[in-house]
Amino acid sequence: MLKSHSRKTLLSAAGASAACLALLLLLAQRQRSAPEGARREREVGLRALQSLGEAGAEDAAQSEPAGGKRGFSAYFSKLTRNRREAEKPGGAAGATSSPPPAENISADDVFIAVKTTKKFHKSRLELLLDTWISRNLQQTYIFTDGEDEELKKKMGNHVINTNCSAAHSRQALSCKMAVEYDKFIESGNKWFCHVDDDNYVNMKTLVQLLSQYPHTQDMYIGKPSLDRPIEATERLGDNKMRPVNFWFATGGAGFCVSRGLALKMSPWASGGHFMNTAEKIRLPDDCTIGYIIESVLGVPLTRSNLFHSHLENLQQVSKSEVHKQITLSYGMFENKRNIINLKGAFSVEEDPSRFKSVHCLLYPDTLWCPPQVAY
Secondary structure, eight states: OHHHHHHHHHHHHHHHHHHHHHHHHHHHHHHHHSOHHHHHHHHHHHHHHHHHHHHHHHHHHHHGGGOHHHHHHHHHHHHHHHHHHHHSOOOSHHHHSOOOOSSOOOGGGEEEEEEOOGGGIIIIIHHHHHTGGGGOTTTEEEEESSOOHHHHHHHGGGEEEOOOOSSOSHHHHHHHHHHHHHHHHHHTOSEEEEEETTOEEOHHHHHHHHTTSOTTSOOEEEOOSSSSOEEEEEEEETTEEEEEEEOOOOTTTOEEEEHHHHHHTHHHHTTTHHHHHHHHHTOOHHHHHHIIIIIISOOOOEEOTTOOOTTSOGGGSOGGGGGGOSEEOOEEETTEEEOOOOOOSSOTTTOTTSHHHHHHHHOTTOTTSOSSOOO
C-alpha cells in the first residue's frame, strides 16, 4: 500500500511538471510571433515563471514525504503571492513624502502679538529683542501697559500701550487681549498668533505649520495646559447661569487663530465685547478665547505639541528636536529651574533661559554667537 501511495505521488509530480513544460513551450511559441515590444515583456514573464517553476519543484520535492499535494499547494500559493506583488502600484515614496502646503504663506502673513507689562521690559523683552524678534521685527507687535521711549526707538509703532492695568488679573489680561484682537483685525494679516514675554518663537516652523491650513478656514491651533476641558459657569442674565466646558490653548505656550475664524469671533471679541464676554465666564484671556471658539462657535481646538509653556516640564524637550519646535519657554517647575536641556553657546549662568543658545543653534550667523559651537 505504501508503494502504491509513493507511485501515485510520483505520477502526480510528473504530471504537474509536464503541464508546466507544456505551458513554457506554448509561451515560447507565442513569443516568436509577437511584436518586439510585447516579446520583451513576455521574456520577463517567462523568466519569472521559470524561476517560480524551479522553486515550486523544490517545494514539491521537499514536501513529498508528507504528501505530494502540499508541495503543489505551496507552489501555487507562492505564484499567487508573486502575481499580487507584481500588480501593486509602484512608488512608496509618494506615501512617505510630505503633503504640499494648503496655502503658500510667508512670515509677512503672520501677526505676532507679544503680551507684556512695563516692569518686564528690561528683564524679559530685551532678551526677545536680541534673539527671535530681531529676525521678525515687521511681524511682531508688543502689547504693554506703560510708555517706554527706549522700546519705541527699537520697535516704533509696533509697541502698543494698551492703557490696561499692570496687574496680573483676569480683567487686565482680557483688556490687553481685546486690544490685540482689534489690532490684528485692522492689520489684514492672515494669521493671529499670541505669545507671552517668556516665549521664544521659531518663525520658520510656525510658518510651516500654518501653511498646512487655509487661513479662510476655521482654525484654532495651540496646546492645552490641562488634561481635560475646563469647567466654567456662563452667566446668562436675570440671575440665570448654566455650566459650560471647553478646551482652550494656554497663552503661556502661544496659540494661533486663522483670519476666517477671527472674523466670526467679532460679535464676542471686537470693540470692547471681549471684556464683556470674559466677565460672562469670569476666566482669563486665553480661557475666554477658547470659550468663544469652542463653546460659542463650536470650532474644536487643533492641538500641536510644538508649542511649549513654563507650565510643563521643559526638560522633556529632546535636544535633537529643539530646532523643530514652534515656541519654547522658561521658568520654575516643581521648585526647580525649568529650562530646556541644551548644551549650547553659553553656560546656564550666562544664559539662564537658554534662549541665546537656541538662537545661536537656529541662526549661527548672528554676530554675537560664538563660532563653532558643539550642541
